Amino acid sequence: MVIHTDMFRGKKVLIFGLGLHGGGVSSARYFAKHGATVRVTDLRPRLLLLSSIRRIKKGSVSYVLGRHRTRDIDWADVLVKNPGVSWSSPYMEYARRKKIRIITDIGLFVEHVRAPVIGVTGTKGKSTTSALLAAFLRTRWRQLMLAGNALYSPLERIDTLSSKMPVVLELSSWQLEDAAYTRWSPHVAIVTNIYPDHLNRHKSMSEYIAAKELIVRFQNRGDIFIANKENPYVKLIAKKTRATLIWFSKKPFKTGDGVFLRNGMIVSRTGDSEREIIHSKYLRLKGRHNLEDALAAIAGALVYDIPKTAIHNVIKRFIGLPGRLETVRHLNGITYVNDTTSTTPQAAMEALRTIHGPIQLIAGGLDKKLPLGKFCSEIKLRSRVVILLPGSGTVRMKKFLLRLGVKYHLASSMVEAVHLAKIHAEPGDTVLLSPGCASFGVFLHEFDRGDQFVREVAKFA
Template sequence: MGNPLCPGRAGNPEGEVMRRIGILGLGRVGRSLLSYLMDKDVEILLYDENPQALAHRRVRFAIDNRKARAIDNPADLKQADLLLKSPGIPNEADWIRKLDEAGVRMIDEIEYVWKELGEPMTVAVTGTNGKSTTTAWIAKVLKAAGKKAFCGGNISPGRPFSEALGHRRYEAYVIEVSTFQLERCPSFRPNIGVLLNITADHLNRHSLEGYVNLKLSLFKNHRAQDRAVLNADDENIKKRLEQVKGQHILFSLQRTDVDAYLKEGGLFLWDRKIIDRGNLPLAGLHNAANALAAIAVAGEFNLPQEAIGSGLRKFKGLPHRMQYLGKLKGREVYNNSMCTNPVAFYHSVRAFDEPSVIIAGGTEKGLTLEPFIQGVKEQARFVVLFGENAERLKKILEKDSRFSSCVTVTSLRAALQAALTHSSEGDRILFSPGFASFGNFRNFEERGNAFIQAYRELIRET
């Protein structure tokens, strides 16, 4: 156990007194940190590039009651002893670069909270796809076994890690961690690190090599007793196993000479069958892999076999991840708005044995379209394209892939109506964008909620 950092010595491993802490970004993470720090003997500086962020009632209360001070010019943040940076703010931003050059200590919420809690038992989950589902699934399994487990981090919807600061102590902290967070976690060392997969993503902020190295940095501080739960099927992980510190715990859909594996329709931990794949509540081989990762973590806690199976079965999934909405004119409708890259699209559409009528499109992030095109060819009865790249995708599908069963629309309601027109009773309509939401929505949640709203409106009209 390390020593708590705040008050007085917040965020500083050398023990130098910290009296002035800046919060950069006042979204849900920044506001959670503000709530915690207001009760501490520190001066709080607040900065957000969006002035509207200062209007939030929690932020306004802190400013009006002189518990925090808003900063207009980011150069004034140089006076801070410590800066807590939102992962949504790019390191390449000019004002961030200048603060770095000035030598101001700047870390992520994950690093700060982990230190503040005294370096507790932590399970940290990262990867390109499946992070949120696996994080929540692990926590569900631990709770089914009677463990007091906190579930949070980058998971959305969910709780920031900093919300754990105001709660009772937990036996385990299960958190999702993104590459953007790992950029500012110099000493973070989870007891169990989980790396699900690595495929190209976020190339608008990272090079591919930089992205891979950031994922692997989850293990950079591991010691001999720490565990690394790794996907033995992932090529990017297999090539870099020797870079991963700690004890390797492997899971696989293809091999049986590992710790957690799929065999003859069952999910096994060592030589024990935990559950039949058919009894998992979530469809698709990718979710079987996520379940194996959860099983591997459960094994490190020495949980009873029955409790592991029970926790796996009780998990019902998260909003916007293959979320079943119900039937619309005899068609099953699924909301998978969290699908934000072509590889995730490919795995999502293959979760079902039969082809679907698919609604897709959004904002590209510099990634190859090949997985998207392949998914359409294999699993689409018809495709409705919506979003910033809709026309571009239509041309590619029609010209290069000779797939002409597609139309473009300008709203999600129109997309759902088009999907109804081009489907029959008994078909499945799958909203699985395959691209980011920036062009039309603030995030995948807002996009998913808009789709749900369109579904409900059409239900009321039928």
């Protein structure tokens, strides 16, 4: 056990944001289990939160849903902030004025955990990198925990963790900000890449980069930073680190330790010594970006001396995660691919470049205030049919596409989008859901968007 079980006994704990990905659920269960009086508040109505509520023991917590109230903050001894709630929220400002203790699940975890933590962040690829690295490490530690971001709260298993077995945490920029008050960085930090994202929450690109940089800010000389040598923003962060630097790259590099690709072979170098690990042809992941994810995960595995044979075995069976260039069906010569997690233009462009042959693209959604010009040019170059989902990002995309002379179809729902794709599809086409935008408004979240796509495609006879 790493947190004293009586720390919150008898305390009034307000979970500020239940959410739909499980973090709020884990927090509510954790504090209720340890004797706190727990109240949950969320702006969403009860109907939209039923899937989360059903995972919490009936009667163990109370709920205030569809609104936030300052009197709930007044009631609390401790406020547990969901990562989706900004620190600049007027409710957080009110809590600070009232001197209510504000904590986060990730902050509480890193303050008290004694296990070595491997933290993975990046604009794109952090989920795949985290999952693949965890698969490598589980060849040695079968019970290794993978948590964070859209997975589940690390509080879920904090009472049972060994101090010797590492933990893999996938960390968003919001979670890194949530951990910053503890002045913590992981023992091993991995940054997959940095591209413009979340500029609807962060005020500028420099603010977004500063949030990502928190993953290494409090590292020391005994720590390790695994960094993308081809990404200029990551290289800027690498210049500031005190940790041991390990690079990864799709291109050979002449100086420094790390993992790189040479003539298709993945090679590891430490000092003057090089060794071949595995040929990239054995990777089952699609796309150049996924190759980078594999290099980063292999670099992490080698830090923990995972043998080549174990790396080989995992690589050959690892097929990736749902919603990430996931082929969900082949029917009548048409391939259907779910890439719903491409919520940025950069990620969607990588998906377009990965697919060979004619593409019917389903894209659009909520605006994240990111540059769309290059994405729309890539759409013109690579898409035979374009179908746009509703949203403020779509409004901006339409203007770019019109200037480029690209025709498009508008769909009011995923049902309509998939129906339009079926009408226009021809043998040899790939119907690709790769939105390049956020999902909120029409969908509960990006995974709901992908699930709806998969369900509609499954209905085809």
